[in-house]
Amino acid sequence: MAYEVQLHELLDSAARRTPGAVAVEEPDGAQTTGGAVTYCQLAELSDRVRDRLRSLGVRPGDRVGLYMRKSIDGLAVIFGALKAGAAYVPVDPQAPPSRNAYILNDCSVRAVVMERRLEAHWREAIEQLGPTPQTILVDGVGGGRGLAAALADDSAPVSASSSNASAPTELAYILYTSGSTGKPKGVMLSKANAMSYVDWCSDVFEPSASDRFSSHAPFHFDLSILDIYVPLKHGATLVLVGEEAGKDPCRLAGLIEQRRLTVWYSAPSILSLLAQYGDLAKRDLSSLRLVLFAGEVFPVKHLRAVKALVPRPRYFNLYGPTETNVCTYYEIPAEIPVERTDPYPIGKTCEHLASRVVDGAGRDVPAGDEGELCIAGGSVMQGYWNLPEQTARAFFVDAAGRSWYRTGDIVKTDAAGDFVFLGRRDRMVKRRGYRVELGEIEAGLYRHPAIREAAVVATSNDEAGVRIRAFLSCHDRQRLSLVQLKRFCAENLPLYMVPDTFEVVDALPKTSTDKIDYQRLKDST
């Protein structure tokens, strides 16, 4: 069922319907104490954030930085900023202070709500860039208590004034992603963009107030949009997963079991870890009804392992860049054939969006041919903050005047009408005249039973031409010989795709969002 409300009204609307229902649970961390809040409590706390932000000069259309560990406190800040008519800009508290200073300066936030422990280094960094924004400093976030204490010295009573009825075209949040220039770029999403996506999630996943959602992704990652807003819209409960627990499969499995989660959403790599190290056979995960994954290709052998251990839920492969959020989806069939090694399709276009597949010249390709996937519709971003040229390059306008976002991903349509992901436009390299998709080499490597993770990068220089380097980690630290590896590749891939070098490491480097860190691999010598 759909509620005709705007993004910033979702929380208050739920608080009016079910004030005493638990909105968010925050399990204790190793060094932190969590807690839980009801809808009424979260709504009130975010009202106080809104009032403090206003008193600091935040006006509709401004930006507010969020610089703290994932917590109930952080969620209250998100809604406080939205209620003030501002867009929130979440940054990774574990990222270098200089990077966060760059981001918060780049979009000239009016205020930053941050943990006090992070302040000194950040202040040093941002002072070199420009004017320092206003701050609300929080001592020890967790359970909303730190934030409540930071707002306690407010002499003004909680205002009865309503929240800003800002236009839906106004920005809701800016999510910074790594840019090709090395500087992060801010993806601007409006309140209408968010609602378009959230409403689609409602239609497809049919949440109810009895659902218990995971929040695995950090708030600066676009997976968090589903986590934050979908349960709230339906009066369900969100269970926050902290950074440390988020990468520890045993604790994650315990959390799903003890907190009786019904909806899980994360990157595939986390699910792979759960299947391998989470001791799932001994867990009762029968509460799960939906397992959603997005962000990277899920190697079929790992997906099969997860499904074998947790057979009951429906599994969905969600696909989409931050610029559109999820734009295609595919439900994994109940049975995965044993012989299948190809990753599953990314599926069909989400119903609130439109798609087309175009060639290099921007012409629609014949059905079944490969081309770049382009997306138009309700959840497509407003552009990149302060980067008009990059924004212009990211879109093309068709004859009817409609704007299409170029995903940079090469797809083709299979016989069932599903999109099959073939690779990044920028991960296609030419080698000895052949077009090589690095992801295809990875898929080939994943067929090796001893290989746990595989990542392939291409480097080129004038002397050696294009060289393909494979980075691997193996199950149980097995040592694979080069002869075995090359032979295995030669049996599974065309010879021109066999990597030039293989480097076996204990574990591949990851980004803060748990994706394989290709940049770091490329830079390694």
Added chain:
Amino acid sequence: MDAIKDAVKSYILKEFLPGEDPNELTDSTPLVTGGILDSLATLKLVSFLEEQYGIAVHAHEADVEHLDTVQDIAALVRSKM
């Protein structure tokens, strides 16, 4: 014959399998079909053989039939000496 095999093996290990355990490369390890020698590596190997043994390898011989194993390579070299 064994001296040729050993020389070919150590060349392949040094050039194309750096860091590999020498025991992994046997007389019958498939080199071309096994993904160890690509077309560029095959050219390099042929010029090594020509220089080392003073022989000429014809273009039609520089193929998988004559060069797929250390054993094949040694036989090709010996047939020309």
